Amino acid sequence: MLDRLFEAVAALLLSAITVLAMAAVLARYVFNASLSWSAEVLVGLLVYVTFFCGYLALRQGAHLRIDVIAALLPSRGQWLLFFLNQALIGVVCAVMVIWGIEQTMQFSHRTTLMLGAPQWLFYIAVPITGVGMLLELIRQCVAAVRAKVPPYEAARHATLEEVSS
Numbered sequence: 001m002l003d004r005l006f007e008a009v010a011a012l013l014l015s016a017i018t019v020l021a022m023a024a025v026l027a028r029y030v031f032n033a034s035l036s037w038s039a040e041v042l043v044g045l046l047v048y049v050t051f052f053c054g055y056l057a058l059r060q061g062a063h064l065r066i067d068v069i070a071a072l073l074p075s076r077g078q079w080l081l082f083f084l085n086q087a088l089i090g091v092v093c094a095v096m097v098i099w100g101i102e103q104t105m106q107f108s109h110r111t112t113l114m115l116g117a118p119q120w121l122f123y124i125a126v127p128i129t130g131v132g133m134l135l136e137l138i139r140q141c142v143a144a145v146r147a148k149v150p151p152y153e154a155a156r157h158a159t160l161e162e163v164s165s
Helices: 004-031 038-059 069-073 076-108 125-147 153-165
Strands: none
Touching: 004 038, 038 125, 069 076, 076 125
Protein backbone atom coordinates (compact mmCIF):
# COMPACT_ATOMS: atom_id res chain seq x y z
CA MET A 1 0.00 0.00 0.00
CA LEU A 2 2.86 2.37 0.78
CA ASP A 3 4.25 1.97 -2.74
CA ARG A 4 0.87 2.89 -4.27
CA LEU A 5 0.80 6.04 -2.16
CA PHE A 6 4.35 6.95 -3.24
CA GLU A 7 3.47 6.26 -6.91
CA ALA A 8 0.44 8.53 -6.68
CA VAL A 9 2.43 11.26 -4.97
CA ALA A 10 5.26 11.01 -7.55
CA ALA A 11 2.78 11.19 -10.45
CA LEU A 12 1.05 14.17 -8.89
CA LEU A 13 4.37 15.93 -8.29
CA LEU A 14 5.58 15.34 -11.86
CA SER A 15 2.30 16.68 -13.18
CA ALA A 16 2.54 19.76 -10.98
CA ILE A 17 6.15 20.38 -12.07
CA THR A 18 5.15 20.16 -15.73
CA VAL A 19 2.14 22.46 -15.39
CA LEU A 20 3.97 25.03 -13.27
CA ALA A 21 7.05 25.12 -15.52
CA MET A 22 4.85 25.60 -18.59
CA ALA A 23 2.88 28.35 -16.83
CA ALA A 24 6.10 30.13 -15.84
CA VAL A 25 7.45 30.01 -19.41
CA LEU A 26 4.11 31.11 -20.82
CA ALA A 27 3.87 33.99 -18.36
CA ARG A 28 7.39 35.17 -19.12
CA TYR A 29 7.48 34.90 -22.90
CA VAL A 30 3.86 35.44 -23.86
CA PHE A 31 2.58 37.85 -21.23
CA ASN A 32 5.98 39.45 -20.44
CA ALA A 33 5.35 38.87 -16.74
CA SER A 34 7.07 36.71 -14.18
CA LEU A 35 5.78 34.17 -11.70
CA SER A 36 8.40 35.12 -9.13
CA TRP A 37 7.36 32.38 -6.74
CA SER A 38 7.53 29.58 -9.34
CA ALA A 39 11.25 28.89 -8.86
CA GLU A 40 10.79 28.17 -5.14
CA VAL A 41 7.85 25.89 -5.75
CA LEU A 42 9.60 24.06 -8.59
CA VAL A 43 12.67 23.42 -6.44
CA GLY A 44 10.50 22.10 -3.63
CA LEU A 45 8.54 19.84 -5.95
CA LEU A 46 11.75 18.57 -7.53
CA VAL A 47 13.13 17.67 -4.09
CA TYR A 48 10.00 15.70 -3.30
CA VAL A 49 9.85 13.89 -6.63
CA THR A 50 13.53 12.94 -6.36
CA PHE A 51 13.17 11.31 -2.96
CA PHE A 52 9.78 9.71 -3.62
CA CYS A 53 11.05 8.23 -6.89
CA GLY A 54 14.16 6.99 -5.05
CA TYR A 55 11.86 4.91 -2.87
CA LEU A 56 9.99 3.64 -5.93
CA ALA A 57 13.26 2.69 -7.63
CA LEU A 58 14.29 0.68 -4.56
CA ARG A 59 10.86 -0.96 -4.46
CA GLN A 60 11.05 -2.00 -8.11
CA GLY A 61 14.72 -3.01 -8.04
CA ALA A 62 15.61 -0.24 -10.47
CA HIS A 63 18.64 1.15 -8.63
CA LEU A 64 21.95 0.63 -10.37
CA ARG A 65 23.59 -2.67 -9.53
CA ILE A 66 25.98 -5.10 -11.15
CA ASP A 67 24.46 -8.59 -11.22
CA VAL A 68 27.48 -10.10 -12.98
CA ILE A 69 29.39 -10.40 -9.71
CA ALA A 70 26.40 -11.89 -7.89
CA ALA A 71 25.84 -14.41 -10.69
CA LEU A 72 29.43 -15.64 -10.40
CA LEU A 73 29.15 -16.27 -6.67
CA PRO A 74 27.86 -19.47 -5.08
CA SER A 75 24.54 -19.33 -3.25
CA ARG A 76 26.11 -18.41 0.11
CA GLY A 77 28.11 -15.65 -1.51
CA GLN A 78 24.95 -14.28 -3.11
CA TRP A 79 23.21 -14.26 0.26
CA LEU A 80 26.18 -12.51 1.87
CA LEU A 81 26.36 -9.94 -0.94
CA PHE A 82 22.61 -9.35 -0.76
CA PHE A 83 22.57 -8.72 2.99
CA LEU A 84 25.73 -6.60 2.83
CA ASN A 85 24.11 -4.52 0.09
CA GLN A 86 20.89 -4.20 2.11
CA ALA A 87 22.86 -3.18 5.20
CA LEU A 88 24.73 -0.46 3.29
CA ILE A 89 21.50 0.89 1.84
CA GLY A 90 19.99 0.70 5.34
CA VAL A 91 22.83 2.85 6.72
CA VAL A 92 22.19 5.46 4.03
CA CYS A 93 18.47 5.39 4.82
CA ALA A 94 19.15 5.76 8.55
CA VAL A 95 21.35 8.77 7.78
CA MET A 96 18.51 10.17 5.66
CA VAL A 97 16.10 9.78 8.57
CA ILE A 98 18.42 11.19 11.24
CA TRP A 99 19.88 14.01 9.15
CA GLY A 100 16.50 14.76 7.60
CA ILE A 101 14.89 15.19 11.00
CA GLU A 102 17.78 17.38 12.16
CA GLN A 103 17.54 19.58 9.06
CA THR A 104 13.76 19.76 9.31
CA MET A 105 14.04 20.92 12.92
CA GLN A 106 16.87 23.34 12.15
CA PHE A 107 14.85 25.06 9.41
CA SER A 108 11.49 24.84 11.18
CA HIS A 109 11.46 28.54 12.06
CA ARG A 110 12.63 29.86 8.67
CA THR A 111 10.51 30.79 5.68
CA THR A 112 11.20 31.02 1.96
CA LEU A 113 11.93 34.42 0.44
CA MET A 114 9.13 34.76 -2.10
CA LEU A 115 6.28 32.70 -0.69
CA GLY A 116 6.98 32.96 3.00
CA ALA A 117 6.34 29.21 3.22
CA PRO A 118 8.00 27.25 6.04
CA GLN A 119 11.31 25.81 4.85
CA TRP A 120 10.80 22.60 6.81
CA LEU A 121 8.34 21.61 4.08
CA PHE A 122 11.32 21.19 1.73
CA TYR A 123 13.27 19.03 4.19
CA ILE A 124 10.56 16.73 5.54
CA ALA A 125 10.66 14.64 2.33
CA VAL A 126 14.07 13.28 3.32
CA PRO A 127 13.11 11.51 6.57
CA ILE A 128 9.72 10.42 5.20
CA THR A 129 11.28 8.63 2.25
CA GLY A 130 14.13 7.35 4.44
CA VAL A 131 11.59 5.57 6.65
CA GLY A 132 9.79 4.23 3.57
CA MET A 133 13.06 2.89 2.17
CA LEU A 134 13.98 1.25 5.49
CA LEU A 135 10.61 -0.50 5.56
CA GLU A 136 11.14 -1.63 1.98
CA LEU A 137 14.57 -3.02 2.81
CA ILE A 138 13.08 -5.06 5.63
CA ARG A 139 10.33 -6.32 3.30
CA GLN A 140 12.91 -7.36 0.71
CA CYS A 141 14.99 -9.23 3.30
CA VAL A 142 11.94 -11.06 4.64
CA ALA A 143 10.82 -11.94 1.08
CA ALA A 144 14.28 -13.29 0.26
CA VAL A 145 14.45 -15.45 3.39
CA ARG A 146 10.91 -16.80 2.88
CA ALA A 147 11.55 -17.67 -0.77
CA LYS A 148 14.68 -19.70 0.16
CA VAL A 149 16.32 -18.97 -3.18
CA PRO A 150 19.30 -16.76 -3.95
CA PRO A 151 18.22 -13.29 -2.81
CA TYR A 152 18.43 -11.45 -6.10
CA GLU A 153 15.94 -13.88 -7.59
CA ALA A 154 13.82 -13.77 -4.42
CA ALA A 155 13.50 -9.99 -4.49
CA ARG A 156 12.66 -10.05 -8.20
CA HIS A 157 10.14 -12.88 -7.68
CA ALA A 158 8.42 -11.07 -4.78
CA THR A 159 8.09 -7.91 -6.84
CA LEU A 160 6.66 -9.81 -9.80
CA GLU A 161 4.14 -11.60 -7.56
CA GLU A 162 2.85 -8.32 -6.14
CA VAL A 163 2.63 -6.70 -9.56
CA SER A 164 0.68 -9.62 -11.05
CA SER A 165 -1.81 -9.85 -8.17
